[in-house]
Amino acid sequence: PIKELAEDKKNSMRTGPFGSNLLHSEFVEHGIAVLGIDNAVNNSFEWKERRYITKEKYETLKNYTVFSRDVIITIMGTTGRSAVIPSDIPLSINTKHLACITLNQRKANPYFISYSIHSHPYLLQQIKTKNKGAIMDGLNLTIVKDLKTPLPPIELQNQFEDVINSSKKKREVLSKSLIELEYMYKSVMQYALSGELF
Secondary structure (H helix, E strand, O other): OHHHOEOOOOOOEEEOOOHHHOOHHHOEOOOEEEEOHHHOOOOOOOOOOOOEEOHHHHHHHHHHEEOOOOEEEEOEOOOOOEEEOOOOOOOEEEOOOEEEEOEOOOOOOHHHHHHHHHHOHHHHHHHHHHOOOOOOOEOOHHHHHHOOOOOOOHHHHHHHHHHHHHHHHHHHHHHHHHHHHHHHHHHHHHHHHHOOOO
């Protein structure tokens, strides 16, 4: 069970503040970041819509702080998507639409667990079976805690993270090359259309 892989400390598995504890009207343009579904919906951490609360509001919600290498899981609407919090994350909290796990990294690698949650057939089936909600799918923290995952030795899990990072770097290089090729193509086409190539 995932609950056995969490760090042995208070609030190592948590969801965000509920109901009147955090209202949309309390969001501000700058301050402490608030993470939501959009930050994990593509199964990798992405900055999408930026939401912030004041430092004063954060003081009342600091139990929901998100840390580097935490795993976040969407538990409302589009459920079962997950991502790993990057090392350069600014001070942030998560909303009630996310479950957040601080793992015991001597037992479980965050990248392996995150990938398993959104891709392993065994976990996908558990999530599909346990989704609840009359209008839209929904999970809760108890369900997330009880999800069972295959767990290879930590050395192999760490190798998996190395493969993920290597693949990410290669994608970034290819993406940059594609942008450069598109720029060169547009430049050549402009010359061709102006007659300067002939």
